Amino acid sequence: MTGLYPPIEPYDHGMLDVGDGNHVYWETCGNPDGKPALVVHGGPGSGRGTGARRFFDPDRYRIVLFDQRGCGRSTPHASDPATDMSTNTTAHLMADMELLREHLGIDRWLLCGGSWGSTLILAYAERHPERVSEIVVNGVTTTRRSEIDWLYRGVGRYFPEQWERFREGVPEPDRDGDLVAAYAGLMEDPDPAVREKAAIDWCTWEDAVISLEPNGKPNAYSDRPPAALLAFVRICAHYFAHGAWLEEGVLLRDAGRLAGIPGVLVHGRLDLSSPLDTAWHLSRAWEDAELVVVDDSGHTGSDAMRGEVRRALDRFAGR
Numbered sequence: 535m536t537g538l539y540p541p542i543e544p545y546d547h548g549m550l551d552v553g554d555g556n557h558v559y560w561e562t563c564g565n566p567d568g569k570p571a572l573v574v575h576g577g578p579g580s581g582r583g584t585g586a587r588r589f590f591d592p593d594r595y596r597i598v599l600f601d602q603r604g605c606g607r608s609t610p611h612a613s614d615p616a617t618d619m620s621t622n623t624t625a626h627l628m629a630d631m632e633l634l635r636e637h638l639g640i641d642r643w644l645l646c647g648g649s650w651g652s653t654l655i656l657a658y659a660e661r662h663p664e665r666v667s668e669i670v671v672n673g674v675t676t677t678r679r680s681e682i683d684w685l686y687r688g689v690g691r692y693f694p695e696q697w698e699r700f701r702e703g704v705p706e707p708d709r710d711g712d713l714v715a716a717y718a719g720l721m722e723d724p725d726p727a728v729r730e731k732a733a734i735d736w737c738t739w740e741d742a743v744i745s746l747e748p749n750g751k752p753n754a755y756s757d758r759p760p761a762a763l764l765a766f767v768r769i770c771a772h773y774f775a776h777g778a779w780l781e782e783g784v785l786l787r788d789a790g791r792l793a794g795i796p797g798v799l800v801h802g803r804l805d806l807s808s809p810l811d812t813a814w815h816l817s818r819a820w821e822d823a824e825l826v827v828v829d830d831s832g833h834t835g836s837d838a839m840r841g842e843v844r845r846a847l848d849r850f851a852g853r
Contacts, residue, residue, distance in 0.1 A: 537841050538588035544599075550637055552603070552630045554621035559607035560600040560634055564592040569667075569851055570640045572631065573599045574647030574655050576673070579769030581606030581762065589646070589844050594851040598643070600634060602627050602654075605765045612765035615724065622769065624778050628658045635665060644850055646843070648672040649808070649833065653778060653785065656816075660791040668853065669797040669823075670846045673805065673833050674813035676785040677778040681812065686714050686774070689743055689806055696742035703735035718771035721764075730760075733767040743807050747832030754834050786812075789819035796853075797823035798846035800839055802831030 544561035552558050564587075573586045582599040590597045603622045604612035611617060631654075635643065644667050645655045652671035659666045675681060690697030701709050708716035720732035740755035751757075758766060797820060801813040810827065817825035826846075831839040 537837060538585075538844060539590065539592060540588070541584070542587050542592050549607075549609070550630075550634055552626075552633055554618070554626070555610065556603050556621065556630075557609045558600055558603065558630050558634065560598065560638075562638070563587050563597040563599070564590060564595045566596055568592075568594050568596040569853075570596045570598065570638075570643035571847070572635075572643050572645050573597065574631075574645060574651040574658075575599075575602065575606075576647065576649035576651045577605065577766055577770060578602060578627075578650045578654075578773045579605045579612065579766040580650075581765075586646075589840070589847055591848060591851050595847075598634070598638065598640075600630075603630065604769050605762070611761065612768045613761040615722070615726075615729070619722075619768070619772050622772065623776070624654065624657055624773070624780060627654055628661060631658055632662065632665075641665075642667045644668045644670070644847075646670045646847065648835075649675055650677065650773075653677040653780075656785045656789075656792075657778075657780065659795060660785065660788050663791055663795060666795050668850045669792070669795060670800070670843060670850070671797070672800040672835065672839060672843055673808055674799050674801050674816060675808045676783075676812055676816070677774070677780060678786075678812075679777045679782055681808065682714060682774045682777065684809070685743065685807055686739075692806065693742045693745075696739060700735060700739035700742075703732060712775070714771055715775040717767070718775040721768040721771050729764060729768075733763050736767045736771070737763060740807075744832060744834050746806065747802075747804060747834055749830055749836030749838075750832050750834035786815055786819055789816060792820045793822065795822055796850070798842075799823055799825045800842045800846070801825065801827055802833060802835070802839060803827050803829050804832040807833040
């Protein structure tokens with residue numbers, strides 16, 4: 535990634551007991567006395583990436599990264615069919631973030647993330663605005679059911695052949711119903727071959743949706759180790775089948791709770807996964823947010839998008 539800070543390693547890490555038998559992996563990088571910032575990864579279920587550390591000035595930021603429940607180094611892992619998914623919800627993740635903040639002795643922190651991470655950031659910030667200093671998000675989503683329906687049905691008009699294959703990945707009686715719920719059911723099947731095929735079919739569709747992005751990473755979804763792929767799809771389908779346990783449109787409706795929190799929304803104009811209108815509506819509802827539209831970028835980003843995220847974080851480093 536060009537134009538970012540040099541790679542760094544954590545100076546501390548650990549496993550936080552968050553209850554329900556779950557332990558969340560966390561790590562801290564940069565300056566222990568710097569401005570606290572939390573990186574909230576996407577997916578849900580993608581796990582933290584080491585590249586996210588490079589967006590922050592390591593001399594000025596205390597960078598916190600964590601793996602959300604069930605993925606990355608957190609345990610138990612969602613790739614294990616015995617892992618209980620009933621204790622993996624948006625409310626649980628927000629509570630985990632609060633426990634981590636308290637564990638690290640942080641009063642307020644900047645929140646940074648993209649895609650699903652932006653949904654979780656908005657939900658957390660609207661619940662705990664007093665704990666958030668600034669927000670920087672890219673690939674803005676609010677995980678409304680309308681957004682989920684677009685990603686797993688509506689955008690199929692651009693990729694009819696690939697969407698038909700995605701549709702045929704579920705049992706015939708489910709093909710004209712809720713495909714996301716049907717995939718969530720397949721990911722709970724006792725037969726590992728059924729789970730593996732469903733995970734591959736899901737990620738093949740996700741890859742098709744980003745295939746037109748001029749500066750994105752090809753096969754960004756399917757290019758994962760087998761256990762990470764299974765966890766990613768199981769968690770995604772679980773969350774999206776439940777509308778992330780959020781009232782439809784609530785994050786846009788309650789954006790007034792973010793008043794006084796400076797924000798930068800970085801979004802690719804070519805994002806077919808999460809069309810620009812969600813970011814635009816959020817910027818209209820959140821008066822302290824600045825919307826930056828990146829013309830050469832889709833959902834998986836570009837050097838220009840990464841540069842805008844870094845610039846926003848550099849600007850906030852001195853606040």
